[in-house]
Amino acid sequence: MRIHHLNCMTFYQGYREITHCLLVESPDGLVLVDSGLGLADYTHPAWRVKVMTAVDRVPCDLEETAFRQVQRLGFSPRDVRHIVLTHLHYDHSGGLPDFPWAKVHVFENEYQSAMHPRWYHFLDMFGVSPSHWAHNPDWVRHFEGWRDWYGMPALPVMGGDEPTILLVPLPGHTPGHCGVAVKSDSGWLLHCGDAFVRSMEVDPVAPRRHFPFWFWPIERVMFPARQQQRLRDLLRQHAGEVSLVCSHDPHVFDKLVSKSPQQ
Ligand SMILES: [Zn+2]
Numbered sequence: 001m002r003i004h005h006l007n008c009m010t011f012y013q014g015y016r017e018i019t020h021c022l023l024v025e026s027p028d029g030l031v032l033v034d035s036g037l038g039l040a041d042y043t044h045p046a047w048r049v050k051v052m053t054a055v056d057r058v059p060c061d062l063e064e065t066a067f068r069q070v071q072r073l074g075f076s077p078r079d080v081r082h083i084v085l086t087h088l089h090y091d092h093s094g095g096l097p098d099f100p101w102a103k104v105h106v107f108e109n110e111y112q113s114a115m116h117p118r119w120y121h122f123l124d125m126f127g128v129s130p131s132h133w134a135h136n137p138d139w140v141r142h143f144e145g146w147r148d149w150y151g152m153p154a155l156p157v158m159g160g161d162e163p164t165i166l167l168v169p170l171p172g173h174t175p176g177h178c179g180v181a182v183k184s185d186s187g188w189l190l191h192c193g194d195a196f197v198r199s200m201e202v203d204p205v206a207p208r209r210h211f212p213f214w215f216w217p218i219e220r221v222m223f224p225a226r227q228q229q230r231l232r233d234l235l236r237q238h239a240g241e242v243s244l245v246c247s248h249d250p251h252v253f254d255k256l257v258s259k260s261p262q263q
Contacts, residue, residue, distance in 0.1 A: 001024050001025055001026050001027075001164060001182065001183060001184055001185065002024070002025040002184070002185060003022050003023070003024050003025075003182060003184045003189060004022070004023040004024075004025075004073060004260070005020065005021075005022065005245075005253060005256045005257055005260065006020075006021045006022070006023055006036070006066060006069050007019060007020060007021075007036075007064060007253060007257075008021045008034070008035060008036020008037060008064055008065060008066050008069070008094075008095065009036040009037045009058060009064060009091050009094070010058065010059060010061070010064060011053075011056040011057055011058045011091075012056070012057040013056060013057070015250070016250055017056075017248045017250060018248060018249075018250045018253050019034070019036045019037075019091050019092070019247055019248060020034075020191070020245055020246065020247050020248070020249070020252075020253050021033060021034040021035060021036055021066060021095075022034070022180075022182060022189075022191055023066070023069070023070065023073070023080075024165070024182055024184075026082075026158060026164065026165070028081055028082065028158060029079055029080070029081030029082065030070070030075060030079045030080045030081060030082075031080075031081070031082040031083070031084060031158065031165065031182075032066055032070075032080050032082070032083045032084070032095065032099070032102070033083075033084050033085075033086070033180045033182065033191050034084075034085060034086055034092045034180075034191070034193070034247065035066050035083055035085070035092065035093060035094060035095025035096060035098075035099075036064065036065065036066055036091065036092070036094055036095055037049075037053075037058070037064070037065060037090075037091065037094035037095070038065055038066075038067065038094040038095040038096065038097050038098045038132070039062060039065050039067055039097075039098055040094075040097055040098075040131070041053070041090075041094045042060050042061075042062050042065075043062075045131075046129050046130075046131035048090065048128070048129045048131075049090055049094070049129050049131065052090050052091075052127070052129075056091075065094075065095060065098065066080075066095040066098065066099075067095065067098040067099070077098065077099060078101065080099045080102050081101075081102055081103065082102055082103050082104075082105060082157075082158065083095070083096065083099060083102045083103070083104045083105065084105040084106075084157055084165060084167070084180050085104065085105065085106045085110070085178075086177060086178055086179065086180055086191065086192075086193025086194070086247070087110050087173065087174045087176065087177040087178065087193055087194065088106065088110055088111070088114035088128055088132075088174070089127045089128060089174065089194070090127060090128060090129040090132065091247075092193070092247070093128075093129070093132040093133070094129070094132055096132050096133060096135070096137050097131075097132060097134070097135050100135050100137065101138075102137075102138070103138045103139075103140050104133075104137040104138060104139050104140065105140045105142060105157050105167070106139065106140070106141060106142070106167075106176075107141075107142055107143070107155065107167050107169060107176045107178045108141045108142060108143035108176070109143075109169070109171070109175055109176030110174060110175065110176025110177065110178065111139065111141050111176065112175075112176070113174060113175040113176055114128050114174075127174075140157075142155040142157065142167055143155070147163070147166075149163075149166050149168055149181055150188075150234055150237075150238050150241070150242060151233075151234070151237070152168050152230065152234065153168075153169065154166040154167060154168045154169075154181065155167040155168075155169075157180075159183070163183075164182070164183040165180065165181065165182050165183070166180070166181045167179075167180060167181075168180070168181050168190065170192060170193070170195040170224075170227040170230070170231075171227070172195065172224040172226070172227050173193065173194040173195060173224055177193055177194065177195065178193065179191060179192045179193060179195060180193075187240070187241055187242065187243065188241060188242045188243070189242075189243055189244075189245065190231075190234075190242055190243070190244050190245075191245055191246070191247075192231065192244055192245065192246045192247075193246065193247050194246065194247050194248065195224055195227045195228065195231065195246065196210075196224065196227075196228050196231070196246050197210055197246060197247075197248045197249060198210040198246075198249050198251075199244065199245075199246070199249055199251070199252050201228055202228055202231040202232050202235065202244060203232070204232045204233075204235040204236040204239070207228070207232060231244060
């Protein structure tokens with residue numbers, strides 16, 4: 001399957017950050033992995049989105065929406081049949097209303113924690129925007145049919161008996177946060193969402209920490225260290241078979257886009 005790399009939301013928090021989404025050409029139509037911000041987030045944003053885009057200093061650029069980028073690539077937005085989400089934070093779910101006909105695949109734990117947040121997830125009060133699912137999307141909530149994917153428990157999303165897209169739970173950043181594994185023409189790509197923010201953190205030989213935004217260290221200390229260790233082990237054991245990207249690393253994204261002839 002062919003993968004296009006899209007930045008669906010630039011923002012600034014001391015550095016230029018991007019929001020890396022994938023557009024996959026699959027036999028079942030186009031599949032979007034994460035969706036950045038959507039058209040309505042720029043034209044008439046909900047209050048939580050307004051707060052977060054001000055904090056994140058998001059420039060208003062409708063051309064960065066997945067909707068417009070799908071069109072620029074020569075597809076119809078109607079061709080997007082599936083959206084697979086790493087998690088339900090506002091910077092990943094904003095595109096849902098732009099593709100109301102698409103099936104939206106999510107890990108059951110993530111769905112539950114976003115729809116029925118516990119008090120100790122109060123930080124997500126702002127991170128999650130219910131406006132993104134006010135149109136009542138065609139949810140596909142995954143929780144059964146577990147199988148092994150390179151030593152990690154995973155839930156098949158597409159591809160039948162030989163899954164080509166799977167949800168790989170990497171909880172921490174949110175309670176049901178997942179990576180999304182995609183079988184491409186050149187091996188497996190695991191989109192790790194916000195399990196790390198710079199690839200140097202999961203360098204299997206010499207990992208280094210990245211200290212970016214004022215609010216990150218809180219989540220950092222609480223959660224993702226174990227997931228990052230699992231990802232380093234994955235790279236160590238399966239070098240050459242699996243590569244990783246995350247949502248907000250501009251350097252990896254820029255490299256991938258410069259290699260791609262279309263963008
Ligand atoms: Zn994010």
